[in-house]
Amino acid sequence: MKIGVLSYRFDYYPYLRNILYKLPDAKYVPIRDLYSCQRRIALSLNRRIGKEAIPTFDLNNQFDDFELNKVDILHLFNGVSYGDKPWIAHFETVIPRFTDLMQRYHGMNKAQLRMTPLIQRGFNALLSSSCKQIIALSEAAANIQRDLLSELPFGEGEVILKKMTVLHPAQEILVEQPTERLYDNFHPIRFILVGAGFFRKGGREILNTFDHLIKKANAPIKLVLVSSLRLDSYATKDTQSDIEWANQFIIDHSDWIEYYESLPHTQVMELMKSCDVGLLPTYADTYGFSLLESQACGCPVITTDIRALPEINNTDVGWLIRVPKNDLGEALYSTPEERERLSQHIQAGLEMIISSIIADPSVIFTKGMKALERIREMHDPDTYAQKLREIYQKALTD
Secondary structure (H helix, E strand, C coil): EEEEEEHHHHCHHHHHHCCCCCCCCCEEECEHHHHHHHHHHHHHHHHHCCCCCCCCCHHHHCEECCCCCHCEEEEEEECCCCCCCCCCEEEEECCCHHHHHHHCCCCCCCCCCCCHHHHHHHHHHHHHHEEEEEEEEEEHHHHHHHHHHHHEECHHHHHCCCCCEEEECCCCCCCCCCCCCCCCCCCEEEEECCCCCCCCHHHHHHHHHHHHHHHHCCCCCCEEEEECCCCCCCCCCCCCCHHHHHHHHHHCCCCCCCEECCCHHHHHHHHHHHCEEEEEEECCCCCHHHHHHHHCCCCCEEEECCCCHHHCCCCCCCCEEECCCCCCECCCCCCCCHHHHHHHHHHHHHHHHHHHHHHHCCHHHHHHHHHHHHHHHHHEEEEHHHHHHHHHHHHHCH
Protein backbone atom coordinates (compact mmCIF):
# COMPACT_ATOMS: atom_id res chain seq x y z
CA MET A 1 0.00 0.00 0.00
CA LYS A 2 1.37 3.44 -0.98
CA ILE A 3 0.29 6.22 1.39
CA GLY A 4 0.81 9.79 0.24
CA VAL A 5 2.01 12.33 2.82
CA LEU A 6 2.81 15.96 2.09
CA SER A 7 6.57 16.29 1.54
CA TYR A 8 7.00 19.38 3.74
CA ARG A 9 5.27 17.54 6.63
CA PHE A 10 7.57 14.51 6.77
CA ASP A 11 9.38 15.95 9.80
CA TYR A 12 6.22 17.37 11.40
CA TYR A 13 5.77 15.75 14.82
CA PRO A 14 1.99 15.10 14.63
CA TYR A 15 2.56 13.24 11.34
CA LEU A 16 5.26 11.12 12.98
CA ARG A 17 3.03 10.43 15.97
CA ASN A 18 -0.15 9.58 14.07
CA ILE A 19 0.59 8.66 10.45
CA LEU A 20 4.13 7.91 9.33
CA TYR A 21 5.57 4.37 9.60
CA LYS A 22 2.66 2.97 11.61
CA LEU A 23 2.24 0.06 9.17
CA PRO A 24 5.55 -1.78 8.58
CA ASP A 25 4.43 -3.11 5.20
CA ALA A 26 3.19 0.25 3.86
CA LYS A 27 5.24 2.62 1.73
CA TYR A 28 5.02 6.31 2.69
CA VAL A 29 5.45 8.54 -0.33
CA PRO A 30 6.28 12.27 -0.03
CA ILE A 31 4.12 14.30 -2.40
CA ARG A 32 3.79 17.95 -3.33
CA ASP A 33 0.76 19.97 -4.31
CA LEU A 34 -0.38 23.40 -5.43
CA TYR A 35 -1.04 24.80 -1.95
CA SER A 36 2.22 23.64 -0.37
CA CYS A 37 4.02 25.35 -3.29
CA GLN A 38 2.04 28.54 -2.61
CA ARG A 39 2.87 28.23 1.08
CA ARG A 40 6.61 28.05 0.40
CA ILE A 41 6.42 31.14 -1.80
CA ALA A 42 4.38 33.03 0.82
CA LEU A 43 6.78 32.07 3.64
CA SER A 44 9.74 33.22 1.54
CA LEU A 45 8.10 36.58 0.80
CA ASN A 46 7.15 37.05 4.46
CA ARG A 47 10.74 36.40 5.54
CA ARG A 48 12.03 38.95 3.04
CA ILE A 49 9.76 41.74 4.31
CA GLY A 50 9.98 40.72 7.97
CA LYS A 51 6.29 40.18 8.72
CA GLU A 52 3.38 37.94 7.76
CA ALA A 53 1.99 40.05 4.94
CA ILE A 54 0.60 36.90 3.29
CA PRO A 55 -1.32 34.68 5.77
CA THR A 56 -0.20 31.06 5.53
CA PHE A 57 -2.42 29.29 8.11
CA ASP A 58 -5.19 28.37 5.66
CA LEU A 59 -2.65 27.28 3.03
CA ASN A 60 -1.42 24.64 5.49
CA ASN A 61 -4.83 23.02 5.52
CA GLN A 62 -5.78 22.78 1.85
CA PHE A 63 -4.59 20.26 -0.70
CA ASP A 64 -5.14 19.88 -4.44
CA ASP A 65 -3.35 16.96 -6.07
CA PHE A 66 -1.22 16.80 -9.14
CA GLU A 67 1.18 13.96 -8.22
CA LEU A 68 -1.26 11.57 -6.58
CA ASN A 69 -1.39 8.96 -9.34
CA LYS A 70 1.67 7.46 -7.63
CA VAL A 71 -0.12 6.59 -4.35
CA ASP A 72 -3.15 4.57 -3.29
CA ILE A 73 -4.45 6.94 -0.64
CA LEU A 74 -3.60 10.33 0.81
CA HIS A 75 -3.35 10.80 4.59
CA LEU A 76 -3.49 14.39 5.88
CA PHE A 77 -3.29 15.99 9.32
CA ASN A 78 -5.75 18.88 9.83
CA GLY A 79 -6.16 19.21 6.06
CA VAL A 80 -8.74 18.66 3.33
CA SER A 81 -8.15 17.52 -0.24
CA TYR A 82 -9.99 18.88 -3.28
CA GLY A 83 -8.69 16.12 -5.56
CA ASP A 84 -10.19 12.82 -6.73
CA LYS A 85 -7.71 10.49 -5.02
CA PRO A 86 -9.14 8.74 -1.89
CA TRP A 87 -8.07 10.56 1.26
CA ILE A 88 -8.41 10.47 5.01
CA ALA A 89 -7.43 13.06 7.61
CA HIS A 90 -6.56 13.20 11.27
CA PHE A 91 -7.71 16.37 13.05
CA GLU A 92 -7.06 17.79 16.51
CA THR A 93 -9.73 20.50 16.83
CA VAL A 94 -12.02 20.87 13.84
CA ILE A 95 -11.98 20.13 10.13
CA PRO A 96 -11.88 22.02 7.80
CA ARG A 97 -9.26 23.88 9.85
CA PHE A 98 -9.62 27.44 8.65
CA THR A 99 -9.00 30.61 10.64
CA ASP A 100 -12.65 31.72 10.92
CA LEU A 101 -13.78 28.29 12.12
CA MET A 102 -10.99 27.92 14.69
CA GLN A 103 -11.68 31.32 16.23
CA ARG A 104 -15.35 30.44 16.77
CA TYR A 105 -14.37 28.13 19.63
CA HIS A 106 -12.38 30.67 21.65
CA GLY A 107 -14.18 32.35 24.51
CA MET A 108 -17.39 31.61 26.34
CA ASN A 109 -19.81 32.45 23.54
CA LYS A 110 -19.45 30.87 20.11
CA ALA A 111 -19.58 33.19 17.09
CA GLN A 112 -22.17 32.61 14.39
CA LEU A 113 -21.05 30.41 11.50
CA ARG A 114 -20.19 32.59 8.50
CA MET A 115 -20.12 30.49 5.33
CA THR A 116 -17.38 32.00 3.18
CA PRO A 117 -16.42 30.49 -0.20
CA LEU A 118 -13.29 29.00 1.38
CA ILE A 119 -15.24 27.34 4.20
CA GLN A 120 -17.93 26.07 1.82
CA ARG A 121 -15.26 24.52 -0.38
CA GLY A 122 -13.78 22.82 2.67
CA PHE A 123 -17.15 21.31 3.61
CA ASN A 124 -17.69 20.24 0.01
CA ALA A 125 -14.38 18.35 0.19
CA LEU A 126 -15.59 16.52 3.30
CA LEU A 127 -18.89 15.71 1.59
CA SER A 128 -17.18 14.36 -1.53
CA SER A 129 -16.81 10.66 -2.23
CA SER A 130 -13.01 11.12 -2.18
CA CYS A 131 -13.12 11.82 1.55
CA LYS A 132 -13.24 8.39 3.18
CA GLN A 133 -12.63 9.03 6.89
CA ILE A 134 -11.91 11.86 9.32
CA ILE A 135 -10.13 10.77 12.49
CA ALA A 136 -10.47 12.81 15.69
CA LEU A 137 -7.50 12.58 18.05
CA SER A 138 -9.84 12.72 21.03
CA GLU A 139 -13.46 12.80 22.14
CA ALA A 140 -12.93 16.51 22.83
CA ALA A 141 -12.10 17.10 19.14
CA ALA A 142 -15.01 14.89 18.08
CA ASN A 143 -17.39 16.96 20.22
CA ILE A 144 -16.22 20.21 18.64
CA GLN A 145 -16.66 18.65 15.19
CA ARG A 146 -20.18 17.47 16.07
CA ASP A 147 -21.02 20.99 17.24
CA LEU A 148 -19.80 22.44 13.94
CA LEU A 149 -21.60 19.89 11.79
CA SER A 150 -24.88 20.56 13.62
CA GLU A 151 -24.95 23.99 11.96
CA LEU A 152 -24.81 22.69 8.39
CA PRO A 153 -27.95 22.37 6.24
CA PHE A 154 -30.10 19.33 6.94
CA GLY A 155 -28.43 16.10 5.85
CA GLU A 156 -24.95 17.47 5.15
CA GLY A 157 -23.69 17.23 8.70
CA GLU A 158 -24.97 13.67 8.99
CA VAL A 159 -23.05 12.62 5.85
CA ILE A 160 -19.77 13.93 7.28
CA LEU A 161 -20.53 12.62 10.77
CA LYS A 162 -20.77 9.07 9.42
CA LYS A 163 -17.17 9.39 8.23
CA MET A 164 -15.84 10.36 11.68
CA THR A 165 -14.10 8.09 14.18
CA VAL A 166 -11.96 8.70 17.28
CA LEU A 167 -8.48 7.18 17.47
CA HIS A 168 -6.13 8.21 20.27
CA PRO A 169 -2.41 8.24 19.32
CA ALA A 170 -0.21 5.22 19.94
CA GLN A 171 2.53 5.32 22.56
CA GLU A 172 5.20 2.72 23.13
CA ILE A 173 6.18 1.80 26.68
CA LEU A 174 9.54 3.39 27.58
CA VAL A 175 10.22 1.68 30.95
CA GLU A 176 9.01 -1.61 32.38
CA GLN A 177 8.14 0.05 35.67
CA PRO A 178 8.93 3.32 37.48
CA THR A 179 11.88 3.58 39.81
CA GLU A 180 10.84 3.90 43.45
CA ARG A 181 12.96 6.60 45.04
CA LEU A 182 13.55 8.17 48.45
CA TYR A 183 13.63 11.96 48.55
CA ASP A 184 15.37 14.56 50.71
CA ASN A 185 17.30 17.79 50.20
CA PHE A 186 20.19 15.82 48.71
CA HIS A 187 17.83 13.82 46.45
CA PRO A 188 15.12 16.31 45.44
CA ILE A 189 11.90 15.48 43.60
CA ARG A 190 12.57 16.23 39.94
CA PHE A 191 9.75 17.90 37.97
CA ILE A 192 10.03 18.28 34.19
CA LEU A 193 8.40 20.55 31.59
CA VAL A 194 9.02 19.91 27.88
CA GLY A 195 7.74 22.33 25.24
CA ALA A 196 8.85 25.19 23.04
CA GLY A 197 5.77 27.32 23.86
CA PHE A 198 6.98 27.97 27.41
CA PHE A 199 4.43 30.52 28.59
CA ARG A 200 1.47 28.81 26.89
CA LYS A 201 2.36 25.59 28.71
CA GLY A 202 2.27 27.32 32.10
CA GLY A 203 5.95 28.27 32.33
CA ARG A 204 5.47 31.54 34.22
CA GLU A 205 3.20 29.89 36.78
CA ILE A 206 5.67 27.01 37.22
CA LEU A 207 8.60 29.37 37.87
CA ASN A 208 6.60 31.47 40.33
CA THR A 209 5.30 28.40 42.19
CA PHE A 210 8.71 26.75 42.55
CA ASP A 211 10.31 30.02 43.61
CA HIS A 212 7.65 30.53 46.28
CA LEU A 213 7.83 26.97 47.66
CA ILE A 214 11.63 26.93 47.79
CA LYS A 215 11.82 30.33 49.50
CA LYS A 216 8.98 29.53 51.93
CA ALA A 217 9.91 26.04 53.07
CA ASN A 218 13.19 25.08 51.39
CA ALA A 219 11.15 22.45 49.54
CA PRO A 220 13.19 19.45 48.26
CA ILE A 221 12.31 20.02 44.61
CA LYS A 222 14.16 20.63 41.37
CA LEU A 223 12.84 21.87 38.03
CA VAL A 224 14.03 20.45 34.70
CA LEU A 225 13.14 22.55 31.63
CA VAL A 226 13.49 21.63 27.96
CA SER A 227 12.29 24.67 26.01
CA SER A 228 13.54 27.03 23.35
CA LEU A 229 11.43 29.72 25.07
CA ARG A 230 9.91 30.42 21.68
CA LEU A 231 7.77 33.52 21.40
CA ASP A 232 4.21 32.17 21.23
CA SER A 233 1.51 34.83 21.38
CA TYR A 234 -1.29 32.27 21.10
CA ALA A 235 -3.38 32.08 24.31
CA THR A 236 -0.87 33.78 26.65
CA LYS A 237 -0.02 36.76 24.41
CA ASP A 238 3.60 36.74 25.60
CA THR A 239 6.09 39.30 24.36
CA GLN A 240 9.84 39.51 23.87
CA SER A 241 10.17 41.08 27.32
CA ASP A 242 8.49 37.98 28.81
CA ILE A 243 11.07 35.78 27.09
CA GLU A 244 13.90 37.97 28.41
CA TRP A 245 12.43 37.75 31.94
CA ALA A 246 12.26 33.94 31.77
CA ASN A 247 15.83 33.69 30.46
CA GLN A 248 17.16 35.84 33.28
CA PHE A 249 15.06 34.01 35.90
CA ILE A 250 16.50 30.67 34.77
CA ILE A 251 20.07 32.03 34.96
CA ASP A 252 19.47 33.51 38.42
CA HIS A 253 18.04 30.26 39.79
CA SER A 254 20.38 27.72 38.24
CA ASP A 255 20.82 26.14 41.70
CA TRP A 256 17.38 24.51 41.32
CA ILE A 257 16.67 24.80 37.57
CA GLU A 258 18.28 22.40 35.09
CA TYR A 259 17.77 24.00 31.69
CA TYR A 260 18.14 22.74 28.12
CA GLU A 261 17.27 24.94 25.15
CA SER A 262 16.79 21.86 22.96
CA LEU A 263 17.70 18.18 22.89
CA PRO A 264 17.20 15.33 20.42
CA HIS A 265 13.98 13.47 21.11
CA THR A 266 15.78 10.35 22.35
CA GLN A 267 17.67 12.41 24.93
CA VAL A 268 14.45 14.07 26.07
CA MET A 269 12.98 10.61 26.72
CA GLU A 270 16.06 9.62 28.74
CA LEU A 271 15.74 12.83 30.73
CA MET A 272 12.07 12.09 31.44
CA LYS A 273 13.04 8.67 32.79
CA SER A 274 15.34 10.38 35.30
CA CYS A 275 12.54 12.66 36.53
CA ASP A 276 9.68 11.99 38.91
CA VAL A 277 6.74 14.22 37.93
CA GLY A 278 5.79 15.74 34.56
CA LEU A 279 4.36 19.24 34.18
CA LEU A 280 1.79 20.41 31.63
CA PRO A 281 -0.30 23.09 33.37
CA THR A 282 -1.15 24.46 29.94
CA TYR A 283 -3.39 27.31 28.82
CA ALA A 284 -4.06 25.69 25.43
CA ASP A 285 -3.14 22.27 24.06
CA THR A 286 -5.30 20.16 21.79
CA TYR A 287 -3.85 16.86 22.98
CA GLY A 288 -0.53 16.73 24.83
CA PHE A 289 1.92 14.23 23.31
CA SER A 290 4.48 15.00 26.04
CA LEU A 291 1.89 13.82 28.57
CA LEU A 292 1.75 10.38 26.90
CA GLU A 293 5.54 10.23 26.78
CA SER A 294 5.85 11.11 30.47
CA GLN A 295 3.30 8.45 31.41
CA ALA A 296 5.17 5.91 29.25
CA CYS A 297 8.27 6.70 31.34
CA GLY A 298 6.30 5.94 34.51
CA CYS A 299 6.33 9.65 35.29
CA PRO A 300 2.88 10.91 36.42
CA VAL A 301 1.89 14.39 35.24
CA ILE A 302 0.24 17.54 36.58
CA THR A 303 -2.03 19.04 33.91
CA THR A 304 -4.90 21.43 33.54
CA ASP A 305 -8.29 19.90 32.68
CA ILE A 306 -8.70 21.42 29.20
CA ARG A 307 -9.59 19.77 25.88
CA ALA A 308 -8.34 16.15 25.65
CA LEU A 309 -6.22 16.21 28.81
CA PRO A 310 -8.91 14.72 31.12
CA GLU A 311 -9.25 11.82 28.64
CA ILE A 312 -5.61 10.84 29.13
CA ASN A 313 -4.93 12.15 32.65
CA ASN A 314 -6.93 11.84 35.85
CA THR A 315 -6.46 11.79 39.61
CA ASP A 316 -5.66 8.06 39.60
CA VAL A 317 -2.70 8.36 37.23
CA GLY A 318 -1.74 12.00 37.81
CA TRP A 319 -3.11 15.33 38.98
CA LEU A 320 -5.63 17.75 37.38
CA ILE A 321 -5.91 21.51 37.89
CA ARG A 322 -9.48 22.71 37.34
CA VAL A 323 -9.56 25.94 35.31
CA PRO A 324 -12.26 28.18 33.79
CA LYS A 325 -13.28 26.90 30.34
CA ASN A 326 -16.18 26.88 27.89
CA ASP A 327 -18.64 24.04 27.25
CA LEU A 328 -16.29 22.38 24.74
CA GLY A 329 -13.29 22.29 27.08
CA GLU A 330 -11.29 25.26 25.77
CA ALA A 331 -9.79 27.40 28.54
CA LEU A 332 -10.95 31.01 28.68
CA TYR A 333 -8.04 33.26 27.67
CA SER A 334 -9.46 35.76 25.15
CA THR A 335 -9.27 38.87 27.34
CA PRO A 336 -6.61 40.15 29.76
CA GLU A 337 -9.04 39.52 32.63
CA GLU A 338 -9.62 35.90 31.53
CA ARG A 339 -5.89 35.30 31.18
CA GLU A 340 -5.23 36.69 34.65
CA ARG A 341 -7.96 34.52 36.18
CA LEU A 342 -6.65 31.46 34.34
CA SER A 343 -3.11 32.17 35.54
CA GLN A 344 -4.31 32.44 39.14
CA HIS A 345 -6.11 29.09 38.93
CA ILE A 346 -3.03 27.39 37.44
CA GLN A 347 -0.62 28.80 40.01
CA ALA A 348 -2.90 28.03 42.96
CA GLY A 349 -3.45 24.49 41.66
CA LEU A 350 0.25 23.93 41.14
CA GLU A 351 1.13 25.08 44.64
CA MET A 352 -1.52 22.89 46.25
CA ILE A 353 -0.58 19.77 44.25
CA ILE A 354 3.19 20.15 44.59
CA SER A 355 2.82 20.78 48.32
CA SER A 356 0.80 17.57 48.65
CA ILE A 357 3.47 15.64 46.72
CA ILE A 358 6.20 16.97 49.02
CA ALA A 359 4.11 15.93 52.03
CA ASP A 360 3.65 12.37 50.68
CA PRO A 361 6.11 11.57 47.87
CA SER A 362 5.13 7.87 47.90
CA VAL A 363 2.20 8.89 45.70
CA ILE A 364 4.65 9.44 42.81
CA PHE A 365 5.43 5.72 42.46
CA THR A 366 1.78 4.70 42.93
CA LYS A 367 0.51 7.06 40.24
CA GLY A 368 3.48 6.26 37.99
CA MET A 369 2.60 2.56 38.01
CA LYS A 370 -1.03 3.34 37.15
CA ALA A 371 0.00 5.79 34.41
CA LEU A 372 2.20 3.13 32.83
CA GLU A 373 -0.60 0.59 32.93
CA ARG A 374 -2.96 3.10 31.33
CA ILE A 375 -0.56 3.55 28.42
CA ARG A 376 -0.34 -0.23 27.95
CA GLU A 377 -4.12 -0.58 27.85
CA MET A 378 -5.17 2.52 25.90
CA HIS A 379 -2.32 3.40 23.52
CA ASP A 380 -0.91 0.06 22.37
CA PRO A 381 0.98 0.58 19.05
CA ASP A 382 -0.11 -2.78 17.61
CA THR A 383 -3.78 -2.09 18.31
CA TYR A 384 -3.41 1.38 16.80
CA ALA A 385 -1.76 -0.01 13.65
CA GLN A 386 -4.52 -2.57 13.20
CA LYS A 387 -7.25 0.07 13.48
CA LEU A 388 -5.42 2.28 11.01
CA ARG A 389 -5.01 -0.64 8.60
CA GLU A 390 -8.75 -1.30 8.77
CA ILE A 391 -9.45 2.36 7.99
CA TYR A 392 -7.18 2.24 4.92
CA GLN A 393 -8.65 -1.05 3.69
CA LYS A 394 -12.21 0.18 4.06
CA ALA A 395 -11.34 3.44 2.29
CA LEU A 396 -9.87 1.57 -0.68
CA THR A 397 -12.72 -0.91 -1.05
CA ASP A 398 -15.73 1.40 -0.62
